[in-house]
Amino acid sequence: MVTIRDERAEDADRISALTSAAFAGAAHSSGTEAKIVEGLRRAGVLTISMVAADPGIVGHVAFSPVTIDGATGRWYGLGPVSVLPGRQGQGVGSRLIREGLDRLARAGAEGCVVLGDPLYYARFGFESDPGLKYGDVPPEYFQRLLLGGPPRSGEVTFHAAFDE
Template structure:
C-alpha cells in the first residue's frame, strides 16, 4: 500500500466506523500502545475504555481503519456537572497507533465524534488535554467549569447549544479503572 506520508494528513484509505464487538481486543492493544510513552498517561486508558464499554457508557466509540486494520479509536461518555446541566459528554481517550500519529487520524476521529454528539442532541462536550491541540476543534477553557485539581487551561469545553454549564464535572466511574 502506498501511504500518504505528508505530515498532518491521513491516507486516502483511512476510514471511520463505529466500534464492533470483534474490535475490542484490537482497541485495547492500540490504546495501550498509543499511551505507552506519553508523559501524562495514567497507564489505565485501555482499562477505562473497557470499563466504559462494560457499563454501557460508551456513547460513541469510533475506530479508524487502514486496510481493515484499526489504527485509531475514540471514546465519548456521559459526564455529570454540578450545575445540573444535562446531555454533556467527555471526550477520551483518543488513541492513534504510534506509527500513525501526526497524520490527522486523531483529528478525523475527534471531528467525526463531535459531529455525531451534536447530531444526537448533546449540549456539549468536555476534554482534559493540551489546550494547544484541542482549541482547533472549538474547545475553550472556562474557569467556571472545574475538574478535580486540574489547572483550568487543561480542562476545556465546547458548547453545542444552551448556556455554558458551571461547577465541578465528574466523569463516569469507568475512569476510576
C-alpha cells in the first residue's frame, strides 16, 4: 500500500535517482529535473516536497513559490512530479498532486501553476489562462488552478533552480 509523507533528509539521494529515472527518455524532458529539485532544496524553497512510499520511494512531488510580474505572493509552481517508470499509470502521481494541492489550499495559497500536458492536469482542475504567460510556451501547456485567490495576470517566473 502506497503511503504519502513529507520528504526526509535521508530521502534526497533516492529522490534524485527516482527523478532521473522517471524522466529518462521522456520527449518533454530537459534532463535537468533532478537538478531542479536539488536546487530548490538547497535554496530552501521546497514549500512542499512529498514522497510516495511502497515501502521504498516510488514517487515524488515538489511545489515551490513563483512570482508574477516580479511580485511575490501566495502562488506556487507544481513540479517536477516523478514516479518510477514501473509504477507510472497506477495513480501514484495523482495522489501526490492531490495531496500537495490540498496542503497548499489549507495553507492559504491563492493559486498554482504547472507546465505540462493539458489533458493530464485538467483532471486536477488546472486550465489555461491567457492572462498568465510563461516565456514563449504555448498557452495550452501552461495552466493555473485557483486555490483561494483571484485570478492573476502577468509573466510567471519560477525559482532560479529551474534554470539548471
